[in-house]
Amino acid sequence: MNAVTSSHIVRNAGKPMPEHTCGQPEHDEVTDYLLLRTVNSREGLINLMSEAEAFFHERGLDERTIYISNLVLEEVLTNVIKYAYDDEGSHEISVELTLDPRHVQIVFEDDGREFDPLSVPTPALNGPITDCEPGGLGIHLVRKLSSSMDYSRAGGVNRLTIRLARK
């Protein structure tokens, strides 16, 4: 019964980059930025991923980077929606996408229970399948595909920042 409110709040708000970062002046002036908000529902996840993918295509990201970005969004948001909340209520999740010439940065914020994905142990990939949980593979995959992951908890909010290298 949740109202689905996946929506793009800020679309291409040409946010200036903080400093010149590398020798690519044609890209130095503007960083592409998109803030998406959704509720903790399957429909919300689908809508948000559709918005994000359209944004990546519009900005001309290569197919591999789009694939990996979608994969990270799906994994993290699925975990939040499935496991972060102790009640049946509607909760807002925000996803901030920032593109610079070298990276895609994705910042997730949710008010679910405290969860640091960096604390999840690497699954036992050499053992029998019966000793491994499927959720462990997803987090493992995200960690291996990311250039960096940072987690913090403040004011009852989980904040996960993931940077992916662009091709």
Added chain:
Amino acid sequence: MELHVIDSNREFSHIALSGKLDVEGADQIETQFQSLTSEAGRSAIVDLEQVTYLASLGIRLLFATAKALAAEGKKMIVVNPKPMVEETLLTSGTVNFIPIARGFEEAVTLLRS
């Protein structure tokens, strides 16, 4: 996401998937996929050649089914994944539990090994 049954015999179900195995895709095929494989106690050869995207929920579906099959002494083999799908299987470690075959013949060989 579409599921096509190529063959279903006493030994295995040979299934071809096509499209995006994303949130919606996994939902669309889950019931049929599991009824043809783990619920029937039948090993699975899953052709991924036409699958353009595989991520979290797709991995969970394949893995959970393979795990249920393993409990019955059965196996799952995936066949001919596209490069990004293969990278996902390799990087996640899924390939440690669900082998990749090049073609149907190799899949049958792996199944019987």
